[in-house]
Amino acid sequence: MSAIIILNYKTYNESTGENAVKLAKICESVAKSSGVKIAVAPQIADLYRVATAVEIPVFSQNLDVVGPGSFTGHVYSKSLCDANAAGTLLNHSEKRMTLADIEKAVRYARKCSLLSVVCTNSIKTSAAASLFDPDFVAVEPPELIGTGIPVSKANPEIVSDTVEAVKNINKDVKVLCGAGISKGEDLKAALELGAEGVLLASGIIKAKDPKAALEDLVSMI
């Protein structure tokens, strides 16, 4: 099975500044040795330095629906592209967007060749997001985020039902699942349920040995 793993750096100290680069190099190393696609999503202030230090894809954690102009403090898509981002998360549970903005954000991302990953919290919001033709939908049941309980165990139907609902709407959209995934068996289970990858964070970043954690994660695929 092939799979994509996106590591959301959030705002952990373990993944800020110099640490953002170090962690990206670990991901790059494991990606090379395992052949599994791994992308990282550092904070925006770290995007450029990470993207110039590694060859794996680097994602933004967010994009605001603004064009060029008077939008002080907002995240303009072109600034991400110019920082060598390969894609962006959208609508993460910690940064929800309006329905109207999600449609526009996917379009803005595509305009400057950024892959888009729309985060969702249910089967129906996943189906809704897939109408906008993003590259990925990443479903994360909010009650599991940060618990360490893998969605593939706690609620396997939400994964398989989301895959079905999304593919019924738009077969080109890939489904990732998030929330609680950190072990190889969890990733394997998620892929068997039809997911094409995972979005994860603390399970790797807060691990005592992130490299070992990543190696375990990819060990069964």
Next chain:
Amino acid sequence: MSAIIILNYKTYNESTGENAVKLAKICESVAKSSGVKIAVAPQIADLYRVATAVEIPVFSQNLDVVGPGSFTGHVYSKSLCDANAAGTLLNHSEKRMTLADIEKAVRYARKCSLLSVVCTNSIKTSAAASLFDPDFVAVEPPELIGTGIPVSKANPEIVSDTVEAVKNINKDVKVLCGAGISKGEDLKAALELGAEGVLLASGIIKAKDPKAALEDLVSMI
């Protein structure tokens, strides 16, 4: 008269990516030749590359009131410091903050040695902001932003009255003024009204020749 000039890059194409660096070098060059302090405030995705390319102070356009942790898509103060920012704008009219968050943001900034510039829109909001002991308050009457009409001409009392109100509350807070400033005479007038500098954007960034515009700006002080 000594003065500080902060150039807010907003999300103009003329100040994004490579252009962000070029413009910072122009500012650095004019700062050196004129002896006037000039700082730039690029987009967050450009912070690191600008801050590693020039020696003038580089400010963020924003900071979110979040700590380390699960705050995907938010601007964590440490990420700005680690990107070599010297300070940050706060509460810009295009990114207003709650009263409670302004107090915290100034404290978060100081904790990692970032200078803070709280943007305000009136005499009383300037006085209010100065209670939180920021390094700067930058007053911008909203009706003048982007008009090209300098606040020092259109409404000189708002500058002098803001200076008085701020100093009454906290004499250590420096007052900048914004909105419409772009020429040397406007800057001179602002300083004569008691401002200690200016926050500006389009007047320089959208000028045909930003270097000439900057040189004109600093020519009378």
Next chain:
Amino acid sequence: MSAIIILNYKTYNESTGENAVKLAKICESVAKSSGVKIAVAPQIADLYRVATAVEIPVFSQNLDVVGPGSFTGHVYSKSLCDANAAGTLLNHSEKRMTLADIEKAVRYARKCSLLSVVCTNSIKTSAAASLFDPDFVAVEPPELIGTGIPVSKANPEIVSDTVEAVKNINKDVKVLCGAGISKGEDLKAALELGAEGVLLASGIIKAKDPKAALEDLVSMI
């Protein structure tokens, strides 16, 4: 043709307080004489007095995704039901909601027997909203809102294509159209394009003679 007309009161002085009640009585009178279903959506502070004064359906302009508890200043669904509301607008262009909240808001509305009208701005956001099984989707191309240019003339395809997209997803969802509708011929055209009603505001409320304007509106159906 049968049709439903929902009159959004917004925050016009002409539809606040006593005026809210007067206008509802006009709507009630025209509804009775014409046999056309007319509902009104006053401000929340006026809901109760309007709903106790007329027998036509009274809608809220908004509902927040909060339950009972500590949510000062938020719009709790039960407070709307207890004020005798029959339904609620959701996600109006002047009060956009997150994707996740729209799903929940439709559910919260249904739980206390409120009809839900999800406002949308495009064909795809209309399709997305209809996945959540609201009673109505009201499509309003944002560029036409408040212009007086009827969507049924300016962009007839957006109406017919929205109807098609919504019915493909969920045939039980009724499609309203908004933006610029105020005359009988516009309403007729909208219905011929497949809409089952209209959501309108200024065209009636700001008319010199709202009763005459309403009578004209319903004259051709």
Next chain:
Amino acid sequence: MSAIIILNYKTYNESTGENAVKLAKICESVAKSSGVKIAVAPQIADLYRVATAVEIPVFSQNLDVVGPGSFTGHVYSKSLCDANAAGTLLNHSEKRMTLADIEKAVRYARKCSLLSVVCTNSIKTSAAASLFDPDFVAVEPPELIGTGIPVSKANPEIVSDTVEAVKNINKDVKVLCGAGISKGEDLKAALELGAEGVLLASGIIKAKDPKAALEDLVSMI
């Protein structure tokens, strides 16, 4: 000692709809028998029915900074006045406002003769709010809200220091304190610390016998 008590109804079921009216009548009865000023702040959908049922002052929980016009779903000041509100809470911890909006909201409230109560979370934000000349500032240390631990016991200095800071800025602003107050001795202690009243919620509304709880609250002043 004279004092004002404002009972924030939040969105509790115990204070929604018919219950909002019943609770207001209890407050009115205790106000009459004790001679203590008691005001209630029901949800906006309940304002009109409560304000027409009792003679004690009825406050809104919120006001949005909007005028007449196209502001669907927002709380327009005139709608509150027309519903017979006597005042409004502003900037409650569950509904924070921007600094710029607080200044405007106090002005909008005064324009239609609504008393304003700006909620704050610290000594400095209280001082800041008092610059805008509201009728009241209500300080609620966020760590105590909903805990049942009275601020007058847990952190008496925050009450006395807030009173001092506010009066230094604007002696006409009255200081209320909130968070955890529910017993007569707590209210007495708050008044001895310089507060001129209290803002409270669950301690009364969720009490087994709200009338008895209110009577206890006012028993020592």
